[in-house]
Amino acid sequence: MIRNIVRLGVVLGFGAGSALGVATVAGADPGGAPGSFQVSAVCDNGATYQLILNGNGAFSVGHDSASNSNIxxxxxxxxxxxxxxxxxxxxxxxxxxxxxxxxxTKDRGTSTDCTVTLDDTFTDPDLGVLHFHGDGSATVFVTPAN
Structure with missing residues (x-):
């Protein structure tokens, strides 16, 4: 049961495809659509992106909150x-x-590899206060291309 609860933000668009739309793991809404959440991605192109993710699938597009870029x-x-x-x-x-x-997975001019780390605390009605820590990586491309 707890695995299904955790899978929302865990995938972060950068995890497995079994994500659920459970907002409890995601924390506060960063100003996007209801159920959206925010995560940082540190990428080999030298950029750190503050991504707002609105989807709940493995390949959800991240919208950089500091620019008009999509990841x-x-x-x-x-x-x-x-x-x-x-x-x-x-x-x-x-x-x-x-x-x-x-x-x-073909190479693009804006392809880069990123590392995503998530730390979050949430409350489960049966288990109380829980802490989640996750690490993952992704190959992404950034739009618009410069």
């Missing part, structure tokens, strides 16, 4: 997540395998 994932590396309770006990741990979006 579009084409391949997702392994994603590892751990949920702990208030005492630090592991409640759930998982690793999602790497996946690619069809044949969309």
């Amino acid at each position: 579009i994932p084409t391949a997702l590396g392994p994603f590892h997540g751990v949920v702990t309770d208030a005492a630090g006990n592991v409640v759930e741990e998982f690793t999602d395998p790497a996946i690619a979006k069809g044949n969309s």
Whole structure:
């Protein structure tokens, strides 16, 4: 059960395709559509993006809150997540395998690799206060191309 709850933000558009639209993990709405959430992505192109994600699928497009850029994932590396309770006990741990979006992994002028790390605290009605930590990677391209 907790694994399904965690999967919302865990995928962050940069995780597995089993995300649910459960806003409890995502934290506060960063000003996007209802149910949207924000995450940072540090990329090999030297940029750090503050992404607003509105979808709940593995390949949701991220909208950079500091510009008009969109970050579009084409391949997702392994994603590892751990949920702990208030005492630090592991409640759930998982690793999602790497996946690619069809044949969309061709190189583009704005392709880059990114690392995503998520730390969030949320309350589960049955388990109380929980902490989630997840790490993953993604190959993305950035629009508009300059």
